[in-house]
Each structure stands twice: as C-alpha cells, then as structure tokens.
Amino acid sequence: MENRTQVTQFLLLGLTDDPHLQVPLFITFLLIYTITVAGNLGMLLLILLDPRLHTPMYFFLGNLSMVDFCYSSVVTPSVIGRLLTGNKVISYNACAAQMFLFAALICVENYLFTAMAYDRYVAVCKPLHYTTTMRSSVCVGLLIGCYVLGLQNACVQTGEAFSQAFCSSNVIHHFFCDVPPVMALSCSDKQVTELVLVYDVSFHIFIAMLVISASYIFIFGTILRMRSAEGHRKALSTCATHFTAVSILYGTVIFMYLQPSSSHSMDSDKITSVFYTMVIPMLNPMVYSLRNKEVKSAFVKVKNALISLGLISDKSPGKSRRKYK
Template identity: 90%
Template sequence: MENRTEVTEFLLLGLTDDPHLQVFLFITFLLIYTLTVAGNLGMLLLILLDPRLHTPMYFFLGNLSLVDFCYSSVVTPSVMARLLTGNKVISYNACAAQMFLFATLICVENYLFTAMAYDRYAAVCKPLHYTTTMRSSVCAGLVMGCYVLGFLNGCVHTGETFSQSFCSSNMIHHFFCDVPAVMALSCSDERVTELVVIYDANTMSSFFTPS
C-alpha cells in the first residue's frame, strides 16, 4: 500500500512571472481575441443574414467560424484573467472541463476542414452532380458527424487523461490544461493511455476521407 494524496487543484505556471511582460501579454492576447471574436461572429452573422450565402460552402464556413469562436473562448479569457490577476490556480473539475471542451472543439474544426474539402472536391470534380451530391440533408449530416466525432474524441482524451492518478506535483507547465501537460503529472502507468489516445487520433482522422 502506498500513501497517496490526490490533487484537487492544479497550478498553471503560464508563460512568465515577469509583471511587465504579463501586462504586455495581456494586451496582446486581448487584441488577438477581440479580432478573433469580431471576425468569426461577423462572418457568422453575414452568412445568416444574406440569403445568397445559404449554400453548402458557406454553411460549412459558418460552422467553422462558430467552432473557432468557441474554442478560442475556452482558453483565451482564462489566460487573460490569470495574466491580470496573477491567480494561477485551477480546480480539478475546471481543468477537466477545459480539456474536454478544447479537445472536442479542435477535433470538430479538423473534421469540418475535411467536410469542406469534400464539398470542394464534389464541386470541382463532379460539377454536374454537385446539387444532388451536396443536398441540404447531406450537408447537415456531415456537420452533425463532425460534432459527434469531436465529442467522442473529447470524451476519450479527457477520460483517459483524468483516469490517471495525480499524486505528486500539481504544477502544470503550460498556460491551459492540455493533454500532454497534464499527463506529465501522472504517477500511473501512462503507456496504455498514450496508446489509446494515439490510436483514437489515427482512427478518427480516417473518417470523412473521400473514396
């Protein structure tokens, strides 16, 4: 039997401890995040309001803008808050939620890129069949598949990571709860978890590949 004290919170070491550099980074992140939000929400609003843009290509682009806005909002505001306040503590549950949302949304974005590539393939290589190939139901199914597969990826990555025991250091050498950074703190055998994550990434990446 081993005496183990399971961690209940993590300490995000962030990018720097220099107060002057923290102010500079806060302003930089704020500008980038503002441009990201304005660009993505502006694109989404334009697509929704203009009937001429209600086509498969812009349908995928609108979902891409939405996902880009969401996953940027999962990490950036919390990073800016820590740069401003200096509070680097994040609870166990908040860390797991951040990892799940980020992993899910980043995977959804990758699958959306694949769906958009298939849409362009159908438009360029089979233009006469494009209207029947990329029907509204097909587009909706592809997008739904992107979200479902992204959700499954997020569940696998987060579940496998937080199934480990964290009984030593709780200091994460990163500015948010990313899978490799959190797994580095595990005192369990990580080989099975690493193999599952790699297999999951390789398997899911083969979906939506046009034949």
C-alpha cells in the same frame, strides 16, 4: 483512489514568470481575442443575413467560424484573466471541463475541414450534380457526424488523462489544461494510456487527411483537364485557401500530440499551443472568407442596409466631399 483524490486543484504556470512580459502578453492576447470574436461572429452574421450565402460551402464556413469562436473562448479569456489578476489556480473539475471542451471542438474543426474538402471536390469535379449531391440533408448529416466524432474524441482524451493518479505534483507547466502537460503530472504507468491517446488522435487525423487527400487528387486531376484559364485560377484559389488552413492546423496538432510525453518540451509546446488555440481561430476568417468576393459583396450589402436604417453613419471620404461641395 486515495492518491487520485489528493489533487483537488491545479496550478497553471502560464507562458512566463517574467513580470515585465505580463502586460505585453495581456495586450497581445486581448487584441487577438477581440479580432477572433469580431472576425468569426461577423462572418457568421454575414452568412446568416445574406441569402446568397445560404449554400453548402458557406454552411460549413459558418460552422467553422462558430467552432473557432468557441474553442478560442474555452482558452483565451481564462489566460487573459490570469494575466490580469495573477491567479493561476484552476479547480480539478474546471480543468477537466476545459480539456473536454477543447478536445471536442478541435476535433469538430478537424472534420469540418474534411467536409469542406468533400464539398469542394463535388463543386469542382461534379458541378452538374452539386445541388443534388450536397443537398441540405447531406450537409446536416455531415455536420452531425463532425460533432459526434468530436464528442467521442473528447471522451477518450479526457477520460484517459483524468483516469491517472496525480500524487506527485499539481503544477501544470502550461497556460491551459491540455492533455500532454496534464499527463506529465501522472505518477501512474502511462504506457497504455499514451498508446490509447496516440491511436485515438492518429485515427481522427488519418481519416480526415485520407478524405482531404483523395479530394485534392481528384480536384487537381480535374483542374489539369480544364481548358479555361479562369477555371484554373478559380479552382486553384479555392484549394489554396483550404490547403493553407488545413496545413496550419494539422502541422501544429501532429507536432503537439503524436509523440510520447517524454519527448515533449514544455516551452516549445506552449508556443505551439498559442498558435493553434489563439492564432489559428483569428486567421481562419481572413484566410478562408475575407478574401472571397461573395463575402465582400455581402459585407457591403449589410453595411448599406445598416446605413439606410440609420444604425451606422457613412463616413467615407467620397461621401463627405460630395456633401460639402
């Protein structure tokens, strides 16, 4: 206990010590975070405002947007602030809180993708029973399950990481308090803890990928039996966007977490972490929603409503030409 209480704060080294890269990184991360906030909150607002998007699919998409915004906000603003001020110190409690929130939200996202895969399976394979199968109570139950499992994952990850003795160094070779770089500071015997962490992450990924894979097998089987070319195209388009988002997330998480700390390269981990903490939350609204015709239609509807209320002006070229003709 004496060794564990010696560390009251940590020093985050960040992405680089090169002073010439501080300003470009600050501008880049600020731009990414701005797009992330605008994309995810904008998508959430569209889903709330348009009654046509009050369906199970968009219920999960709306929650995905909210989770993307939250877990990006757990990391990115603090990184931007440190690049701006140069202050790399984070308290012990703040580090634990950041790890807990990030572990919870990334796991919630994992299971939201699973729920969305099940929703797509019902929509493609059992379209006549879709409204009765994906009723409101089922969707809410699935969502609650996502958050419960996310909290369980956060408790295990944070509890195991901060049960270690930090007596050799308080310098974290990373830009936020993630499990692998914090575990690297431990001077305790980490073998059992590493096994617990690997088994915990493996369990959540295995369950999610099992459900997603089974859903895709049934979906592709149904698609092969379809005679309509339009049905083929629509089903494959839905699956392609979901599969892209899932592959990006799971590929980076597996690379990051399912290996012992001795195999981690801090520099490669930093690059991977930038991708899944900042880039993925920015890409998800584009990959998953902005290509959707219903979302585009909802955006046009909301825009026209705001124009009619005088809250924004219509500055389209066509309108300008007709006005001065």
